[in-house]
Amino acid sequence: MRIPNDLQITPELIAQHGLKPEEYQHFLDLLGREPTITELGIVSAMWNEHCSYKSSKKWLKTLPTAGRRVIQGPGENAGVVDIGDGQAIVFKMESHNHPSFIEPYQGSATGVGGILRDVFTMGARPIAALNALRFGDPSHPRTRHLVSGVVAGVGGYGNSFGVPTLGGEVNFHARYNGNILVNAMAVGLADADRIFYSKAKGVGLPVVYLGAKTGRDGIHGATMASAEFDDKAEEKRPTVQVGDPFTEKCLLEACLELMASGAVIAIQDMGAAGLTCSAVEMGAKGDLGIDLDLDRVPCREERMTAYEMMLSESQERMLMVLKPEKEKEAEAIFRKWGLDFAIVGETTDTLRFIIRHEGETKADLPIKQLGDEAPEYDRPWVEPKKQPTLMARDVPAPRDMKAALLQMMASPNMCSRRWVWEQYDTLIQSNSAQVPGGDAGVVRIKGKKAIAVSSDVTPRYVEADPFEGGKQAVAECWRNLTAVGAEPLAVTDNLNFGNPEKPEIMGQLVFAIKGIGEACRALDFPVVSGNVSLYNETNGQAILPTPTIGGVGLLRDLSTMATIAFKKSGQKVIEIGGPGGHLGQSIYLAAVLGREEGAPPPVDLAREKTAGNLIRSLIKSAQVTAVHDISDGGLAAAVAEMALAGRLGAKLEKLDHAQFFGEDQARYVVTARNARAVLAAAKKARVPARIVGEVTATPSLKMGRMTLSLKDLRQAHEGWFPAYMAKEL
Amino acid sequence: MKTAVVTFPGINRETDMMRALKLVTGKTPVNLWHTETELPRGLDLVVVPGGFSYGDYLRCGAIAARSPIMSAIRAKALEGLKVLGVCNGFQIITEAGLLPGALVRNASLHFVCREVQLRVENNRTFFTNRMKKGAVVSCPVAHGEGNYICDPKTLTALEAEGRVVFRYAAGTNPNGAMNDIAGIVNQAGNVIGMMPHPENMIEPLHGRMDCLPLFESLLAA
Numbered sequence: 014m015r016i017p018n019d020l021q022i023t024p025e026l027i028a029q030h031g032l033k034p035e036e037y038q039h040f041l042d043l044l045g046r047e048p049t050i051t052e053l054g055i056v057s058a059m060w061n062e063h064c065s066y067k068s069s070k071k072w073l074k075t076l077p078t079a080g081r082r083v084i085q086g087p088g089e090n091a092g093v094v095d096i097g098d099g100q101a102i103v104f105k106m107e108s109h110n111h112p113s114f115i116e117p118y119q120g121s122a123t124g125v126g127g128i129l130r131d132v133f134t135m136g137a138r139p140i141a142a143l144n145a146l147r148f149g150d151p152s153h154p155r156t157r158h159l160v161s162g163v164v165a166g167v168g169g170y171g172n173s174f175g176v177p178t179l180g181g182e183v184n185f186h187a188r189y190n191g192n193i194l195v196n197a198m199a200v201g202l203a204d205a206d207r208i209f210y211s212k213a214k215g216v217g218l219p220v221v222y223l224g225a226k227t228g229r230d231g232i233h234g235a236t237m238a239s240a241e242f243d244d245k246a247e248e249k250r251p252t253v254q255v256g257d258p259f260t261e262k263c264l265l266e267a268c269l270e271l272m273a274s275g276a277v278i279a280i281q282d283m284g285a286a287g288l289t290c291s292a293v294e295m296g297a298k299g300d301l302g303i304d305l306d307l308d309r310v311p312c313r314e315e316r317m318t319a320y321e322m323m324l325s326e327s328q329e330r331m332l333m334v335l336k337p338e339k340e341k342e343a344e345a346i347f348r349k350w351g352l353d354f355a356i357v358g359e360t361t362d363t364l365r366f367i368i369r370h371e372g373e374t375k376a377d378l379p380i381k382q383l384g385d386e387a388p389e390y391d392r393p394w395v396e397p398k399k400q401p402t403l404m405a406r407d408v409p410a411p412r413d414m415k416a417a418l419l420q421m422m423a424s425p426n427m428c429s430r431r432w433v434w435e436q437y438d439t440l441i442q443s444n445s446a447q448v449p450g451g452d453a454g455v456v457r458i459k460g461k462k463a464i465a466v467s468s469d470v471t472p473r474y475v476e477a478d479p480f481e482g483g484k485q486a487v488a489e490c491w492r493n494l495t496a497v498g499a500e501p502l503a504v505t506d507n508l509n510f511g512n513p514e515k516p517e518i519m520g521q522l523v524f525a526i527k528g529i530g531e532a533c534r535a536l537d538f539p540v541v542s543g544n545v546s547l548y549n550e551t552n553g554q555a556i557l558p559t560p561t562i563g564g565v566g567l568l569r570d571l572s573t574m575a576t577i578a579f580k581k582s583g584q585k586v587i588e589i590g591g592p593g594g595h596l597g598q599s600i601y602l603a604a605v606l607g608r609e610e611g612a613p614p615p616v617d618l619a620r621e622k623t624a625g626n627l628i629r630s631l632i633k634s635a636q637v638t639a640v641h642d643i644s645d646g647g648l649a650a651a652v653a654e655m656a657l658a659g660r661l662g663a664k665l666e667k668l669d670h671a672q673f674f675g676e677d678q679a680r681y682v683v684t685a686r687n688a689r690a691v692l693a694a695a696k697k698a699r700v701p702a703r704i705v706g707e708v709t710a711t712p713s714l715k716m717g718r719m720t721l722s723l724k725d726l727r728q729a730h731e732g733w734f735p736a737y738m739a740k741e742l
Numbered sequence: 743m744k745t746a747v748v749t750f751p752g753i754n755r756e757t758d759m760m761r762a763l764k765l766v767t768g769k770t771p772v773n774l775w776h777t778e779t780e781l782p783r784g785l786d787l788v789v790v791p792g793g794f795s796y797g798d799y800l801r802c803g804a805i806a807a808r809s810p811i812m813s814a815i816r817a818k819a820l821e822g823l824k825v826l827g828v829c830n831g832f833q834i835i836t837e838a839g840l841l842p843g844a845l846v847r848n849a850s851l852h853f854v855c856r857e858v859q860l861r862v863e864n865n866r867t868f869f870t871n872r873m874k875k876g877a878v879v880s881c882p883v884a885h886g887e888g889n890y891i892c893d894p895k896t897l898t899a900l901e902a903e904g905r906v907v908f909r910y911a912a913g914t915n916p917n918g919a920m921n922d923i924a925g926i927v928n929q930a931g932n933v934i935g936m937m938p939h940p941e942n943m944i945e946p947l948h949g950r951m952d953c954l955p956l957f958e959s960l961l962a963a
Contacts, residue, residue, distance in 0.1 A: 168853050172884070173794040175754025259752045259797025351751060438855045438884045440942045443758040457947055571947070 015318055018375050020050040030057035036388060043382050051319045051368060051375040056383065058233075058286035058324055059293060062547050065387040068513040069545045072526045080539040082502055084205060090131040090282065091201075092541025093208055094503045096567050101205040102464060103137035106145075106198035106507040106563040108546035112253040113195040117162025121195045122170040122256035123231075123328055128199040129174060130282040133265050134331065136209040136272050137201025140442060141456045142171050143180040144197045145468045145507070145561045146433075149190030151425050151737060156185070159193055160433075161738065166256075167197070168436040173258035174265070177445050178437035179454025180466050182561075185425045186473070191551025196507045198563040200466055202458060209272060211281040211291075213299035213334045213360050218278065220292070220303060220358035221340075223267070223347055224330040225260045226313035227288070231326025241512055241550040260329040260352070267350040268331065274346065276339030283330040289323045291332040292358075293366055297384030302361035307370035311353040319368055319375035334360060394519035400477045403597035403611030405671035414670070415719045417605045421674070422653055423729035424604035425737070427646050432734035450658065451577050452496035452642055455568060463574070465499035465566040471645070472557035473598050474613030479521045483528025483560055484616040488678060490564035491536050492642040495625040496681060498575045498632035499566030504533065506543040506562055511555025513547045521558040522547075529560060535618035536625075538564065575632045575640040577651075579659030582710040584638055585688035586652065586663055590624045591701040593647050593675025600646045601674035614677050620700075621679040627698040628681050636691055643680040648705065649673045651682045656714060657727055665706035665716040673716075684708055743961060745787045746772040748815070750806045753793035753830065755939065762941035763789065766957040776809045781818055787868075787960060788815055792829030792884070792939060802845060802887045803833030812838050824868050824963065825933045829885055832925075832935035841928055841935045842900070843892030849918025853886035858914040860924055860938060864907045867927050868963030869934050872955040878911050879952035881938040888937035890919035890926075900926055908936055 020026075027037045030053055040048065040056050048056070062068060078086035084101055085093035091105035109124025121144075129139050144167050149156045160183075171178050176199070213220075231254035271277060279299065281291040288310070296303040307322050317325075335343055340356070347354040361367075366383060368376040411417030421427055430449065439448040446463055447455035453467040469490040475482030487504065494501040506529060511518040533540055549556040568574055596602055597611025631637045639659065641651045648668070656663055685691045688704055695702035709715070712723040736742050745763045749756045756773065763771045771789070772782055781788065795806035806812065812834070819825050819840055827835035833845045848854060860881045862873040873879075892900070897920060900906055908925035915922045917937070925936030940953035 165852070172853055172855075172886075173752070173754075173797060175793065257797065259794060259799065262754060262794070263751050435856050436853050438853075440855060440882050440884060440939065440948075441755060441758065443761055443942055444947070446947055 015316060016050060016320060018049045018051055018319065022047055022053055026053065030054065031061050032057055036060060039388060043379060049376060051323060052378055054320045054324050055289050055376055055378060058289045059383045060387050063285050064290055066545055067388050067390050068392050068547060069508065069522065070389050071391055072523055075526065076530045076540045077534045078539055078541065080503065080537065083539055083541055084208065086541050087543055089210055090134045092503060092505060093135065094541060094565065095205055099205050100458065101203050101208060102200060102565055103132050103135045103203050104198065104200040104505055104565055105131050105542040106196055106505045106561060107131065107544040108507055108509055109195045109197065110193065110509065110546050110549055113163055114193050116253040117159045118166040119253050119255050121163040121166035123254045124195050124197045125167055125170040126256045126258065126261050126328055127284050128197045129176065129261065130284065132199040132201035133268055134209065134280050134282040135203065136207050137203035138269060139176045139199050139201045140444065141179045141200040141454060141466050142176045142198065143178065143454065143466055143468045143563060145182040147184045147186065147189045147194035147472065147559060149185065149193065150187040151185050153190045157738060163195055164433050164436050170256055170258045172438040174262050175441050177439050177441050177456065178434065179439060179445060179456060180449055181468055183430050183433055184472065186557055188557045191554060192549045192556050194509050194556065194559055196561045198468055198505065200464065200565060209277055209280050211279055211294050211298055213279040213295040213301050215278065216301065216360055216362045218334050218360045219337055219340065219356045220360065221333045221335050222310060222355045222357045223333060224264045224352055225257060225327060226311040226353055227322055227325050228313045228327045229317065229321055229325060230254050232321060232324045241548050254326045254328050256328050263350040263352055264329050264331065267347050267352055270346050271343055274339065274342055276335050276343045277333055278336060279334040281332050283332060285326065286324065287326050293380055293384045295332065295334060296366060296380045302363035302365045302380055303358055304361055304367045305358035305369065307368060309355050309357045311355050319370040323368065392513050392519045393516045394523045395516045397479050397520050397524055400612045405594050405596055408596045408602060410670040411605060414716065415721045418649055418653065418721060419725065419729045421601055421604045421646055422650065422726060423733045424600065425733060427600050427604060427650060428733040429731045430734065431731060432738060446571055446574060447497060447576065452493040453499065455497055455574060457571060461570045461572060463568040463571045465494045465497050465568055467493035468561055468563045469493060470559055470561045472559045473609060475525055475558045475560060477598050477613045479524035479558055480528040481613050481615055483525035484532040484618065485613065485678060486560055486562040487529055487532035487536065487538060488616050488618065488621050489644055490562045491538055492625060494564055494566030495628050496575065496640045496642045497568065498573050498629060499568040501536065501538050501564055501566045503539050503541045504562050504564045506540055506560060509546045509549055509556060509559040509561065511550045518555055525558055525560045532616065532618055536622060573633055573635060575637065577641040577655050577658050578639055579655050579661040579684060579708045580638040582661055582708050584684040584686060584708045585704045586706040586708060587683050587685060587688060587691055587702055588648060588680065588705045589628065589683060589695060589700060589702045590680030592672050593677045594671045595675045595677045596671055599674055599676045616678045623698055624679045624681065624700050627695060627700050631683065631691060631694060636694065637683040637685050639684040641682045643682060644676065647674040647676050648682065653714065653726060655682065656723055657730060660712065662709040662711045662713045662723060663706050664709050667717040743767045743786045744784050745789065746774050746782065746785055747789045747791055748774045748776065748811055750776040750795035750809060752795045752797050753791055755792035755829065758941045759789050759791040759828065762944055762957055765944060766961060774811055776806065776811045779810045779814055781814050785823065787824045787826065790827040790831030790834050792831060795830055795834060803830060803837040806834045807837035816840060819933055822932050826869060827935040829937055829939060832937055835933065835935050840933045841926060842896045843890055845887050846889045846891055847887050848889050854916045855882065855884040856916065857882050858916055858938060859911040860908045861911040863909050864904050864927065867907055867931060867934060869956050869959050870907060871962050872959040880943060880950050881940055881953055882942050883916050883938045885937055888919065889917040890923040892920065897921065907934060
């Protein structure tokens, strides 16, 4: 049955569209009459949390978004930073959490597809992808299925599209049992003077539809992303889109070819809320009206209504405003790639968004109020309670250091993610200088120049203290880029939280943003793009607050790049940034003692900056041979990973458990040929540093009476993931 | 030496392959579009590169194998033109009937991207003549369907005639391929197909340059 356009609008219908009564009243006042069902659908798509940022906008505005390298900050499809030589990096991270929980393969695949499209819409060719994944407890019956589906989906899309996946994160925690997180990031390379934007210019110009055909998939996807889940989440499967990476690859090539031809005035990909959101965005930004004639929209299903077409989230579609004289040329390019090309409307000077279909006007709405003047809230929030700092003396030392180290390195949140990233093509494009497994992914741009990428957040820290946790996410990302020798440039943020209508959750969001802002300002690391995902709750249980930070850094000379691998026996192992001691919220505490408590390690941004600057100068002057930041698992995990990567052992000074496992911030481990020179440089920079051991040819880690063979360590570290996925655990 | 690389919609390692060919031949290869019906004159080698032609829909390589350019390549291959198919290219030329057997889903059922060890079993081909027989090199793979199978008679013939060019060594078979087969050559010796990606291990950036001699072999062939 086709729903008639003049369907009676009932309170139930309004609620089903995710509109609050007061929002609907606001809409009625704007319109001065009762809306049609198509209009209700359009407004629900534009005013939902996902598209309007109505709960977060007030706070997002406080983030630093400018910088000497910033070409484009938030508000476009992706952020853009200048990397010199006329080149720019275009990047963004976006969530696809709700769909991935319902249908893990397609949900995650289309998440990757969506973010790739955001980047190439701006004229950039994607050169790297990352993904930050959070799953429920490994023992939860659904977790294995979700890990398997999400990883296959991320790989299935990215591999086929042809972008190397160079980094990411995987975490497990019971708080994600009913609501996993899939955050995908894409990084593209463009000419700095050839960036394409969504703002339409000029009246009476053709609005062109490109790419794949429109179907009934994904209708109301963005509205779903703005509501909590309950036990009936499964029933929402039809709202998940279906990805076609093949069409996307063709769309990429066709778009870049078209952009090079000079035909494009404005371009917007059809992501959340499809045709609605893309058309409104182009018009509202350009202070223009848009008239659409849906009879011309290429459809892959019969008898689609205006309502369905406007809300479809079918993938791999683009909307453009083209120069009329280039129409033929543009069409030829799209036909060559086997893609649809249809003129579906034109720009007007009426500031109205008009939808015509089958000889009728189905919608006639004010475009500005739908788009950049959508409602905004100042939601009530409460300041999160601080946790007391857990003193090291209150955390028992392990009876057997070796067993504790093995247990930690084999724990779900610390073990190797090789099982995951070997399903991603990390080598395509021939430019990968560092694949996952190190501190940051590194991809060559041209000649000696390279880009470093990393995605970071420690949700258990954010849960314990949103402000410090927000700071820590930024600091760790900055540190990871630094650890390969890159100059950190800018970040994208993907803020995943629970229901913002609850003051405690809103408090988490507010304080995390404050922390992120403070760290980004202190580290000169502006936020140039981002995404907010709220309502990540199932049956009232919220996820751990998870503000994922995706950072990009510039490495001017690839030949100086540092890696984590030990290089040569006899070289000293040096801890930079002072000894550890903070065990609250540490992996040791959780994995070995089964406790999650205390305040997270505080982040001293001034110390972070001095230590990072020192590390970068040591790398640049080739004074260090290996570098690893200290984060999850403390010095112990850092040294273990460096030994495994270099296939060389280490003999360490006797350290107590707090020094060994403490997760204090602003710290690194390095190795050096000339340790005295490194210590002198550290002293000059006023950064504490000390020798904690020496690299050995003997393949084992020795500390006091402990001897742990690399073979056993590798087996523990590499073993958990494949065994778990094979249901052996 | 004049080389060409074919592009089908969905192919995505053509630039990697072109970069590798240019590195050894000094000349940019011709990029052939799938709708072309004739090959350029004086061609010494055509490479069908890796990727996901037509999204791997229907069956990997099946649609591309029936494209106009493949008819032209098949005709010239029968006359002796050298053809190299890598990864999806191997699947395509196998589907096109230039090589026996088929590539099916990896035994693990997962896509796999990692470094494997390849043993050169036949060093009398146009792609291995700079190698020692039995030499083992590192080379990455990146595929979901690289599990080589064929009927017993074909397998016996491949082995007896020395037509297995590369074999996964040291227990690194990533896909369950019969007899650890990673690459084969046709009877006439002018068509080679292989699953691994030698084009991704030829310069210092790639960590090792193990596969550079393979490309250098082209110059001597």
